[in-house]
Amino acid sequence: MKLTTTLAGALAASTCLAGMASAQTDVTMWYHGAGNDVEANILNTLIEDFNGSQGDYRVVVESFPQESYNDSVVAAALAGNLPDIIDVDGPVMPNWAWAGYMQPLTIDPSKFDAFLPGTKGMWDGKLYSIGLWDAAVSLYARQSTLDTLGLRTPTLDAPWSKVEFMGALEAAKTSGTCEYAFDVGMAWTGEWYPYAFSPFLQSFGGDIVDRSTYKTAEGALNGDAAQEFGAWWQSLFTEGYTPGTSQDPADRDTGFIDGKYCFSWNGNWAAVATLDAGVDDVVFLPSPDFGNGSVIGAGSWQFGVSASSDNAEGANAFIEFATQDKYLAAFSDGIGLIPATPTAAALTTNYAEGGPLNVYFGLSEGQALVRPVSPAYVVQAKVFEKALADIANGADVADTLDAAVDEINADIEKNSGYGH
Amino acid sequence: MATINPDNHGLRLATRYVVLTLIAVIFIFPLLFMVMSSFKPDLQLLRDTSGIRAFLPVGDLSFDNYSAAFKRAPVGTFVFNSVLVTGVTVALSLFFCSLAAFSFVFLNWKGRNILLSIIIATLIVPFETIAIPLLLLVSKLPWIGLEGLQIGWLNTYRVQIIPWIADGLTIFLFVQYFKDLPRELIEASRVEGASWWQIYTKVVMPLAGPVMATAAILKFLVMYNQYLWPLIVVQQETYRPVMVGLQYFFQLNTAWGEIMAYLTLITVPVLAFYLVLQRAFIASIASTGVKG
Amino acid sequence: MASKLTTSNRAGWAFALPGFGLIAMFIVVPFFFAFFLSLTNQRLISPNPTEFIGLSNYKNLLSISVLTIDPETDADGQVLIGDDGQPSYPAVRSFTRNNPDFPQYNGMREWFRWQSGDQAKVVVAKDVVFWKSLRNTLMFVLVVAPLQGAIALGLALLVNQKLRGMNIYRAIYFMPVVVSIVVVSLLFRFIYDGDDGLLNNILSALSFGLFEGRDWLGSESSALGAIMGMSIWQAVGFHMVIWLSGLQTISPTLYEASSIEGASKWQTFRYVTWPGLRNTAVLVLIVITMQAFALFAQIDVMTNGGPLDSTTTVVFQAVERGYGKQDISGGATISVILFLLVLTISLIQRYLTREK
Structure with a gap:
């Protein structure tokens, strides 16, 4: 209830400010972080920023508990009920992409050159998903x-x-x-x-x-x-x-x-x-x-676009917006994960040069190997x-x-x- | 019985209570563990698990886990959803199942045996094995509501209720109980010209107190502990029930204390329901004693 | 006369149909769909077209045969004796993996073996895990059904006494049922812990330190037993309530009569109580058997089927394959086999408990 009310409040605020509630198309998104307050707040700020930054799309999120997230998504896919943006665990992505539930991102891949290798979800030569962080x-x-x-x-x-x-x-x-x-x-x-x-x-x-x-x-x-x-x-x-x-x-x-x-x-x-x-x-x-x-x-949670989405453009726009360093750093500070880029790492307390967990950035950069990239x-x-x-x-x-x-x-x- | 020695009687009584209490100790400890743990910080809770301290209110006790649990998840919504879904299903189930059982036991009609056999055979089908076909089915079912015709039952209360109303176990429970009722009662009412509906409502159901209570408790437990089904048919938080909500607490660093607080909270409705029914159950028995 | 009075096709159908219709729609129809799936190669999610493959899912699950292995011999034909004093045998793998001489065993694995003279007889199956799950499930049913039913009856008799405060005891005995099985299973992982679990600590204290503690869930010999114990404990209150509702319908006048005739407690139970519980007994037996066959949550939370498949069960395998490994047709096949198996058993049960 809390999550939805904060969200509703946030949305109301942003739509009031923008003053164009009717012009924005809803872009639905599923996220695996239900039950994690801090994570929800960061995500909501990110969504609020995105919704306020342009007038075409309004992202609406539904959060799921992580333990059962994959089961929920597979069930929804079977029932033909997927949202526009899906959050997907890196190693699972090829399975969903192969099954026809995801479409490749249309964002220019060179935008992600500086990203840790484990954060990029490649399948069939195409980028299907991108992560804001990695784990080690x-x-x-x-x-x-x-x-x-x-x-x-x-x-x-x-x-x-x-x-x-x-x-x-x-x-x-x-x-x-x-x-x-x-x-x-x-x-x-x-x-x-x-x-x-x-x-x-x-x-x-x-x-x-x-x-x-x-x-x-x-x-x-x-x-x-x-x-x-x-x-x-x-x-x-x-x-x-x-x-x-x-x-x-x-x-x-x-x-x-x-x-x-x-x-x-x-x-x-x-x-x-x-x-x-x-x-x-x-x-x-x-x-x-x-x-x-x-x-x-390597390989943690990443954002991708569902194949059935009618708003792929908006979904891609949101994902591109989300991959800014400041959000990478915010998630890292909030939930302790390794930010995807060195520039974002420099903004964080834990992973910056001299930070207590800086060693992990080196680990992810130097030794990480993604799990087999296969459906x-x-x-x-x-x-x-x-x-x-x-x-x-x-x-x-x-x-x-x-x-x-x-x-x-x-x-x-x-x-x-x-x-x- | 006339020659009871009072001392002996007292001793026997004491022994009975000792036995009852010893057994009670064996059965009560999970609840004790759950409730006590809900007041302890995580580290202490986990350290206590290896000994008797797990069942005692010792150490650093507080309501922190409770306030944290409410902060983490919309506990109120989950409990409301579960109680609503469970309550409606139990009520409808008692009606539909007792009606069917009544027909199977007291009426003669063509196809009765085969239908009852099919129903009993469904007891064998574990839900896990039909979940996916059922999901595909309900996602295509139509519904006429306030907004007109809709296709698909996902993300509703009805999808959590309707498929669970009738089940083989509840019908079977009523059937076995009705078999013990004296048939002369029914036949006599027929002779007097009562309709079947009147016999069901006025003759049989007033005698069905104990089985109603049993069936209600069992159904309540099944419904309240639903997990897999709501997980796959409900994507919106507003419709989620308590057991799916439990997953909110299994994070990378599991919040054991909050889990215990949450479990304590969600167990309250079940216990309350059981205690209320137990009363009704005892009361109804006192007035029957129907078996001859 | 009586039968005419109670004959009414219209009322019969009208009363039974709402309940039956719901069951048909939400259980029978999906089950037939699962049966259909078991004849195909359908995956949970896949872009590949579904193909009808007949009984090959069943064949994969059920293929089993016996392989006879001769001991290894040296150049003179002398049987080689291993370190343990037993003849040594070539690995089963050498027959079942890429061996063109034994195509009938290809892809099979050892389930168990016994000795027959110098030869080893090895039972090999295409799907050993499935066979083990079948064995474990049957063991679980055979132990839990009678034990749980009997203990529940004992408890029911105990709390059926007219004593002050009996409602409290009834409520307490019922408590483990109130707590979801998932939660109980989690709790018992702490209790059964091999190093400093509560059970080990208690046993050690009771035996003044003689009991050294064991890893209950970590050893093949005790894991299933530990789960049986917990399962009986958890659900016994549930069956106690069913027995109680049966007990309470027995007329007090019958007990008065038997006490006037000076019947002993046992005689009262044998000739008054037990006959009055007949229908309840059938109910309890069937319900316990069904629940035991459906064993899943405990396994999922506590052992994942291990150690070495000693606790894996049929429903656990159905779920593991159907959802975990996305092999929905394989999972459906297991469900159908389970259904047929339980149906057979319950027909036998019904035949044995039929009213004479």
Whole structure:
């Protein structure tokens, strides 16, 4: 109610000022941020600014809770009820574009040259969506832990190697300073698994699917590199470094803060909460390099235009308006995400040069790899998630990876190659 | 019974209460956990989960979670929507289902057995498995309202109500109960020349108190906890019910304390409904004792 | 005489039709649509045209066979013995993956195996996860249905006593039902936690530290049991209420009569209460069975079907595939199989509990 009343108020104000209520065409928009006050306020300011800046279009937003946003959109698409502007999670976009629910943006792509690569939603050679921010994952540790265990602080240029990293875990385990050496967040099921863990696989040299063709996972997900990754992944659990799939969600949220976990694999969105909880010597370390460079995931929420929109022009105009640095910075300051451009980062408190989270900008710029850009990703994410859970629970690595490859390939075949 | 030893009786009574209370402890703890947690800040709440403190009002207690919950989501709208949808559905359901069950049990007509079999078979269909076909169906259904003819039921209250009015379980519940009523009552009324509608309203329904209460509670719970269906047929916040609203609280950093506050708030209508019905239920039983 | 009095096609249809019509429109019709989907390759969202593919979805789900594997031998034909003292066998994968000699096993995976002499008999299936989900669901039904029904009856008898304050106990026993199952499942993830969960702490305190704690949801052997326990606890109040409404309709005069005749408590239950609960018992049994077959929310919140598919269920698989993996025809196929399975079981149930 609050959201709609503020919105109605905002709209009334802007239409009064502009004095052209009847001339503006409504452009509908769906957003994933219901329940997040701060985010809603920033978005409303942005919309208000846009509606006041010109006389042709009036953006009207409907917010959805993030957890169920994709289900809502797919259901609405099936029922032929999509809005003009849709907010879409980066890796899901190709699926919706392929299914015919989105159309390419008509904004000149060169406008986004300075944007982080993970914020650009490309499919079929065209730009379908653009993000105002990206998210990144890093290895949380306490400086004091590093000092006590006598560990070198890894940097972007010189991340830990596999040997160093495993040495660190072993040192943490034997020191007995924490219950578990390394928390990867197994309690966060769903998209977290492919987003946070497939970069490990990629750093070993494997991948979820063979990106040269996107037609098979054979070799990528069950080749030697992947087998090596699988064995390593399983060892995290058999060696007792990492809490398994039954981790309780409370421990995931507070375990690192409480000192239960020495190292934690977590996103930049949890950084502010960790600092606020009093862990003032927390350091955000880059991902270890398992042989093929350090890699982290990329791609967050982005804006696109639905295929059925009658107001594509207005929708594009809004998206272009929204991608100004000041809004990028506003969202970043408000919800803690990484602004899409270096110029916007300079405007923020956290990501500016010398800011506490500046390291994340470097991570996103330097190591980020988007998840497989394919309509099949939605299925592959599920298959990958299950395979990793099974391996963590002791399933045979080679069998599990082969089965995952078979399922991914069967799915690609059933969908006639997904348009690749 | 005549030779009750008063001491022995007292002891037995005490034992009964002890047993009842021990069992009660096992059943009450989720609510205790929920309510106590709703007053605690997140970090403390999570730390308390491993022990008995989770069920005690200890530590830093406040109403902060409640005010934050109201700030985060239009809690009032959600509760209103759920209560409205649930109330209307329960009322209509009791009527339509008892009417059908009445017909199945007391009337002889062609096709009765086959229709009842189909209805009972629908008990087997988990809702999750027909949600998408049903979505496609309701998105094409017409409706004549104040604004004239409209196509599509999405984003309304009716789409949350009408498909749920009749269900196999409720009909089955009434059928099994009606079977226990003495048929002579009905036949006698027929002999006296009462119409079927009169028998339904004047003879059978006044005896149906207990089953009405049971059916109402069960239906209430189903409707109040609706999640998947409103999620896919309602896109506007103004029509969202409480369980979809719960999702507002699962953010990247889950607000556990607010979740507990929200849950405590939305549980109040259910508990109130149950307690009211339980009273009606007991009262109606005292006056019947119909089975012979 | 009686039947003539109560015969009326017009009134019968008129009374039943509103309810039946709604069910037909909103349950039966969509179900037939789901059945139709199961014969096609329809995706949840896709630009590709829908094709009719006959029973191949069913074939993919249900294909199962037994593979006999000879142990590995050395050059002299001597059986090789592994580290565990058992003969060692070549990997099942070598038969089922890209092996032109065994096309009938292509794409299948091991479900379970047993030993027959030196040979290993391996049950392989195209869709092992589906078979496991079927097994888990049946186990869940077989354990939960009788236990939950019996405990609920016990509680109903207990709170049916005429004691002061009984309404409070009734309300309390009903409380877990009031809290949504999703919320209860979330709560039990904390309680079942393997490190410092409440259950471990309580058991450890009760056994004076002898109980070392276990990872209830994290181990294959206890995960399904843990979910069963929680499910029984959560819904038992629901069935208690149904039993209660049955109990309350039994005429007090019958109890008076049996007490005058000096019947024991057990005799009273056996000859007065239980016969009076006949229709209620059928109802409770059927409702519990249906609910147990529909097991989904607990799995979704607590385990996602793991560890190693030990808690995956049929409805969970239907949802996971139909929505999660956008394979709506595959999900529909599972639904139809579940429907037929439960229908068969309930026909048997009905036959066994028929009125003689």
